[in-house]
Amino acid sequence: xxxxxxxxxxxxxxxxxxxxxxxxxxxxxxxxxxxxxxxxxxxxxxxxxxxxxxxxxxxxxxxxxxxxxxxxxxxxxxxxxxxxxxxxxxxxxxxxxxxxxxxxxxxxxxxxxxxxxxxxxxxxxxxxxxxxxxxxxxxxxxxxxxxxxxxxxxxxxxxxxxxxxxxxxxxxxxxxxxxxxxxxxxxxxxxxxxxxxxxxxxxxxxxxxxxxxxxxxxxxxxxxxxxxxxxxxxxxxxxxxxxxxxxxxxxxxxxxxxxxxxxxxxxxxxxxxxxxxxxxxxxxxxxxxxxxxxxxxxxxxxxxxxxxxxxxxxxxxxxxxxxxxx
Ligand code: NDP
Numbered sequence: 001x002x003x004x005x006x007x008x009x010x011x012x013x014x015x016x017x018x019x020x021x022x023x024x025x026x027x028x029x030x031x032x033x034x035x036x037x038x039x040x041x042x043x044x045x046x047x048x049x050x051x052x053x054x055x056x057x058x059x060x061x062x063x064x065x066x067x068x069x070x071x072x073x074x075x076x077x078x079x080x081x082x083x084x085x086x087x088x089x090x091x092x093x094x095x096x097x098x099x100x101x102x103x104x105x106x107x108x109x110x111x112x113x114x115x116x117x118x119x120x121x122x123x124x125x126x127x128x129x130x131x132x133x134x135x136x137x138x139x140x141x142x143x144x145x146x147x148x149x150x151x152x153x154x155x156x157x158x159x160x161x162x163x164x165x166x167x168x169x170x171x172x173x174x175x176x177x178x179x180x181x182x183x184x185x186x187x188x189x190x191x192x193x194x195x196x197x198x199x200x201x202x203x204x205x206x207x208x209x210x211x212x213x214x215x216x217x218x219x220x221x222x223x224x225x226x227x228x229x230x231x232x233x234x235x236x237x238x239x240x241x242x243x244x245x246x247x248x249x250x251x252x253x254x255x256x257x258x259x260x261x262x263x264x265x266x267x268x269x270x271x272x273x274x275x276x277x278x279x280x281x282x283x284x285x286x287x288x289x290x291x292x293x294x295x296x297x298x299x300x301x302x303x304x305x306x307x308x309x310x311x312x313x314x315x316x317x318x319x320x321x322x323x324x325x326x
Contacts, residue, residue: 001026001092003060004306010051013244013314019061019307026094034077034100036067036085036093040114041303041324042122043310044151048243061089061306064122066103066113077102084116089306091326101277104285111288112297118321119295123151124284125277126237126270130213131159134235134268139164141210144201144227146220147240148185149176151321155284156213157185158293168204170194170220172316179319183294191220201227208232216241218249225257234265244314296320 007020029035042064050062067085069077074097077083083100087093103116111120118124130152131137143160147153148169157167161184168187169180180188187204194200201209201224208229214221217239228234242249258265273280287293298318300309303326313322 001090002303003091004089005058005060006051006055008057010048010244012246014048014307014311016307016311021304022060026092029071029073029094032074033094033096034069034074035071036083036087036095037070038065038067038087038091038093038303038326039082040066040112040117041089041306041326042117043306043313043322043324044122045238045240045243045314047310048314049239061310062086063088064117065090066116067093082113084121091303104281106282106285108289111285114297114299114321114323114325115288115295117323118151118297119155119293120281120284120288122270123321124155125273125280126152127155127159127213128280128284129270129273129276130235130237130268131156131163133273134266135211135213135233137163137165137211140166142166142168142205142207143211143213144168144170144205144209144224145213145215146170146191146224147215147238148188149173149179149319150215151318152237153213153215154179154183154295154320155293158183159287161185162287162292166205168201168209170200176316176319179296197223198226211235213237214239218242222254225254225263228257228261228263230261232261232263234263236265236267240314298322300324302326 003022005020008018064086069081072079082103085100143165145153145156149171157169160167167185169185170191171177172192177188177190189200208227212234214236215238218241296319309324
């Protein structure tokens, strides 16, 4: 079995030398246990932000994977079945079944199981809860989403279109922006080349924004907040622009604007609605089957390339969900 450990806490942007490959022999599964073999592994922004708070040097990198049960002494998980598991960056894992989510039985043969890490997985769930539980997005409203071509953002924009909203999205490469057009976003721009962000936001929606699905943080938020309508709602999903900062930022939000416009801003983690996951995953799968929810994946081949895939995602190499195929 192989695993990737964080040998050194990241200082700024992660470097190849911060990761180490570990090889070990696993024992045979005991009664009630299974042996899992990873087929697809996820690389996500939270691995960078949680590394500071949830990990110590020498720990295996955290993360989800789609794995096949290759040995089983647990009747709930027969050999050959697939599960989503929070095993971290490991090729093989012994599990007693706790926290394993079987792939939905109605999963279509022609849809890659890797989607259980993307549109029909944690990022898809995040999009649904941010829109429905936090923003309460209503038909006819205008929504702004940043990091829009990524795993979460691309689903956010499409669900908002399904709900009959106007969607404005920003992304960091022209290829990502072209993808957002393909997905049916109403207004899109490249935040790196647009010049004035303030003007781009005003041009995309001169009447302002009812809702803002916030993935980026930092100066983007400060500018975007000024463009909110009165009583606007902001779902604070992520803050990727500051995850690699060595010193924590303080106070990026203009509080006076929040008061004068009477904005509602709420941070959230998708795990708050864990009890709704089974039903929500079914809805996401149905949208995919019906052709209402489109997806792309950025697939890196080879377990040995996990660190490169992770660093590439943080730099915006991906369109759609970044995954690694073993
Ligand atoms: P993505 O697939 O969107 O990949 C990350 C993207 O972030 C890159 O493609 C990159 O694109 C963009 N990015 C990186 N640096 C910056 C920057 N400085 N400014 C703007 N964009 C940047 O990742 P996810 O969809 O998985 O995650 C999106 C956000 O959602 C993250 O903030 C993540 O932490 C958050 N999240 C929160 C969850 C929750 O429960 N609250 C659950 C899942 C995700 P480019 O640079 O080209 O724009």
